[in-house]
Amino acid sequence: MPFLAKDLDTYRRDERLGHRLLTPEERVKLLKPYLPSPPSRSKSRSRTASSAAKAREEKKTRLGVRRFLRRQYHIFVFALIHIFFSVYIRFRQAYHAVANRIYSVYYHHHRTPELIRRDVKGLRRLPKHLSVILTLEDQRRSGAGLERLLNEVADVAAWCASAGIPQLSIYETTGILKGYLKETHDAVSQKLDFYFGSSYPSVSLRAPHMPPLDSTAPPTRTSHSSRTTSSSSSSSSDDDEEGPRKHISIVLISAEDGRDSMVDLTKTLAEMSQRKKLNTADITQELVDAELTESVMSEPDLLILFSPHVELAGYPPWQIRLTEIFHVKDNQGVGYQVFYRGLRKFAEAQMRKGR
Amino acid sequence: MSDLYLSRIRSWFLSSPPAEWALNRLRSTLIGALSQGPIPLHVAFEMDGNRRYARSHKIETIEGHHLGFEALARVRLLPTTPSAPRSTQTDRNLQVLEVCYKCGVKVVTVYAFSLENFHRPKYEVDGLMQLAKHKLEQLIQHGELLDRYGAGVKVLGRLDLIPPDVLEVVERAAAATQHNTDCVLNICFPYTSREEMTTAIRTTVEEYSTTPRPHSTPFSQNRITQKILSTQTGKSDPLEPISESPSPTPSSTQLDDNDDAASTATTLHSEATTAKSGVDEPVAIYPNAETITPETIDRHLYTAGCPPLDIFVRTSGVERLSDFMLWQCHQDTHIFFLKCFWPEFDLWHFLPVLVEWQWRQKQKARDERPRRRVKQA
Numbered sequence: 001m002p003f004l005a006k007d008l009d010t011y012r013r014d015e016r017l018g019h020r021l022l023t024p025e026e027r028v029k030l031l032k033p034y035l036p037s038p039p040s041r042s043k044s045r046s047r048t049a050s051s052a053a054k055a056r057e058e059k060k061t062r063l064g065v066r067r068f069l070r071r072q073y074h075i076f077v078f079a080l081i082h083i084f085f086s087v088y089i090r091f092r093q094a095y096h097a098v099a100n101r102i103y104s105v106y107y108h109h110h111r112t113p114e115l116i117r118r119d120v121k122g123l124r125r126l127p128k129h130l131s132v133i134l135t136l137e138d139q140r141r142s143g144a145g146l147e148r149l150l151n152e153v154a155d156v157a158a159w160c161a162s163a164g165i166p167q168l169s170i171y172e173t174t175g176i177l178k179g180y181l182k183e184t185h186d187a188v189s190q191k192l193d194f195y196f197g198s199s200y201p202s203v204s205l206r207a208p209h210m211p212p213l214d215s216t217a218p219p220t221r222t223s224h225s226s227r228t229t230s231s232s233s234s235s236s237s238d239d240d241e242e243g244p245r246k247h248i249s250i251v252l253i254s255a256e257d258g259r260d261s262m263v264d265l266t267k268t269l270a271e272m273s274q275r276k277k278l279n280t281a282d283i284t285q286e287l288v289d290a291e292l293t294e295s296v297m298s299e300p301d302l303l304i305l306f307s308p309h310v311e312l313a314g315y316p317p318w319q320i321r322l323t324e325i326f327h328v329k330d331n332q333g334v335g336y337q338v339f340y341r342g343l344r345k346f347a348e349a350q351m352r353k354g355r
Numbered sequence: 356m357s358d359l360y361l362s363r364i365r366s367w368f369l370s371s372p373p374a375e376w377a378l379n380r381l382r383s384t385l386i387g388a389l390s391q392g393p394i395p396l397h398v399a400f401e402m403d404g405n406r407r408y409a410r411s412h413k414i415e416t417i418e419g420h421h422l423g424f425e426a427l428a429r430v431r432l433l434p435t436t437p438s439a440p441r442s443t444q445t446d447r448n449l450q451v452l453e454v455c456y457k458c459g460v461k462v463v464t465v466y467a468f469s470l471e472n473f474h475r476p477k478y479e480v481d482g483l484m485q486l487a488k489h490k491l492e493q494l495i496q497h498g499e500l501l502d503r504y505g506a507g508v509k510v511l512g513r514l515d516l517i518p519p520d521v522l523e524v525v526e527r528a529a530a531a532t533q534h535n536t537d538c539v540l541n542i543c544f545p546y547t548s549r550e551e552m553t554t555a556i557r558t559t560v561e562e563y564s565t566t567p568r569p570h571s572t573p574f575s576q577n578r579i580t581q582k583i584l585s586t587q588t589g590k591s592d593p594l595e596p597i598s599e600s601p602s603p604t605p606s607s608t609q610l611d612d613n614d615d616a617a618s619t620a621t622t623l624h625s626e627a628t629t630a631k632s633g634v635d636e637p638v639a640i641y642p643n644a645e646t647i648t649p650e651t652i653d654r655h656l657y658t659a660g661c662p663p664l665d666i667f668v669r670t671s672g673v674e675r676l677s678d679f680m681l682w683q684c685h686q687d688t689h690i691f692f693l694k695c696f697w698p699e700f701d702l703w704h705f706l707p708v709l710v711e712w713q714w715r716q717k718q719k720a721r722d723e724r725p726r727r728r729v730k731q732a
Contacts, residue, residue, distance in 0.1 A: 070387070071391075073384075074387040074390075075391050077385070077388035078388040078389060078391040078392055080388075081385075081388060081710060082392070082710070082713070082714065082717075085710050085714055086714065089711075089714065259649045259652075262556070262652065263647055263648060263651075265556065266559050266560060266647050267644045267645060267647050268644075270563040270644040271644045273560050273561075274563065274564045274641045274644065278560075280557055280561045280564065283553065283556060283557040283560060284553065285549050285553045288552070288556060289549070309689065309715070310689070310690035310692070311687060311690065312684065312685040312688070312690070313686070313687070314686050315685050317685040318549065318552065318681065320676060320685065321549060321676065321677070321678045322675055322676075322677060322678065323675065324674060324675055325675060325690070326674060345674075349674075
């Protein structure tokens with residue numbers, strides 16, 4: 001219950017005089033009407049409370065009906081609120097869907113890196129390390145879901161490469177992509193080929209605790225024998241020397257790189273400590289940070305969610321500390337406009353780090 | 356100018372008794388109604404924007420913190436407002452904690468002070484410290500009133516970094532409300548989540564690398580080995596059942612632990628030699644490090660014993676977690692970033708959050724039901 005203006009005024013006068021106007025007892029008296037009645041659960045705790053509870057017990061018979069009615073009334077209001085809210089949220093979703101559609105028409109990449117680069121040019125700064133959360137839809141027919149996921153990964157990678165973001169990490173809860181590292185790499189290189197033509201940027205794809213897969217690595221070149229990749233990849237590796245923008249490194253992470261990796265670290269540290277190889281005082285934030293950065297990934301600058309609301313779904317907790325989290329309300333699906341708006345938001349945001 | 360008049364008229368109207376009465380009825384109805392639905396058990400607030408609020412309203416920074424702190428102090432029974440002119444602004448302010456507890460939220464966690472905040476200008480840090488001390492002192496002064504809420508106060512964070520005079524008050528406040536376990540207000544005082552996680556890891560490691568002495572006390576390994584040796588030498592068969600019947604549990608677990616720890620590598624023979632040499636070498640028996648789970652780390656966090664975090668609210672439009680509750684909120688916590696500054700945050704900002712959360716819970720339940728049916732079929 002908020003305070004009545006009169007009481008509030010009294011209190012503030014007291015406060016201004018440095019609490020000399022009222023004695024503590026008077027202050028208690030002033031506040032008493034605003035406090036809830038002593039909770040029944042504390043009745044065993046003190047005598048006064050138990051007597052109060054007894055008094056309430058006596059009143060119960062008389063107040064039973066009233067309480068019942070009040071409850072019904074509350075349930076009714078609750079239902080009313082939720083009916084209105086679901087109507088409201090449908091409208092909101094529809095509105096956002098239309099707005100997103102307009103955005104996506106307005107900002108479209110047309111699969112040309114030049115357009116994306118032009119979009120990005122006006123931004124004050126770009127994230128060095130971008131992270132996205134993708135979800136595997138439809139887990140029963142995993143074939144279709146996986147196909148779609150691969151496509152999304154490739155799209156995002158291509159946008160990043162066009163915008164000039166050197167590092168991308170892709171989070172997907174189940175970690176299904178880790179089992180298809182080569183396929184993912186192929187999908188990404190194909191997409192980049194599609195965007196950039198013959199001189200597409202080189203890609204290195206890795207997952208924690210797995211060997212990285214580079215586009216210059218022999219297995220990829222042989223697997224792409226049907227296309228003209230053998231020549232293009234060699235030319236891209238030549239470009240690689242010229243500018244760092246021509247390379248993109250992608251990390252695939254999943255739920256097990258979050259809590260579980262921290263638990264694994266704790267296990268290792270515990271074992272080392274048990275063997276007296278480590279003093280527990282040496283476990284510092286820097287040590288943990290260095291280890292987790294080494295084994296999983298560094299802290300991303302920007303995290304883009306394509307889900308309708310913010311829910312991290314097990315994203316590595318250590319790394320997300322100062323990451324700017326971007327999402328578009330009620331958004332469905334992966335779209336370039338979300339990506340672009342995320343970058344724009346990031347360029348505007350200021351970092352203060354608690355200062 | 357007209358803006359000022361408008362706000363005057365508005366505040367005059369809102370503070371008139373009938374309007375006040377109506378608003379109160381409306382509030383209690385809404386709260387009563389919403390508590391009919393699912394209720395989050397644990398809500399975290401990141402109180403952000405005090406300084407920006409102060410700047411935009413052209414008041415001192417520390418005043419902004421005062422208004423922000425009202426979030427706690429006020430609802431926590433003491434309507435402390437440092438200065439009157441903005442009374443209406445703060446009047447609507449922050450019944451949020453009270454709302455939470457009335458709805459049935461068990462734990463509310465607020466981010467009051469970050470370790471990074473120590474980098475701020477000294478006068479501001481000192482001001483904040485004094486503010487905290489002052490409010491907590493008042494809280495203790497009215498200790499019996501806190502009991503009415505059944506609320507306990509806990510201060511989480513690096514307590515060793517708090518100035519001693521403030522720390523003393525902090526400890527008194529925690530002690531005074533210790534017996535209230537119905538609901539908890541966690542104040543993260545000098546806190547960062549990474550520090551919390553590091554501390555949790557360190558304490559876990561410490562726990563797993565200290566030898567639990569009482570575990571091995573009732574049976575001396577030396578005696579057992581000696582007995583085994585003596586049976587091996589050929590005599591006293593009747594001893595065997597006696598030594599075997601009480602020993603299996605401790606000795607077997609100890610052996611397991613030794614195997615896994617692999618550190619001491621004390622085999623029977625080496626121990627026999629030490630026993631012979633008469634040196635009572637402490638046998639390090641460590642719990643198996645492989646048994647560490649996320650729950651183990653959970654138990655060592657500052658928020659140990661709190662239910663999982665359901666709602667995370669950050670005000671002032673900044674869309675970052677900023678080192679707050681990282682471990683707790685990265686799973687299925689619903690995170691809300693609100694545009695308003697913290698001193699403006701009130702019931703009317705919080706209720707939509709709560710309603711939306713309830714709606715999503717319902718939605719989720721509806722989504723899961725058909726899936727379960729499919730699985731059964």
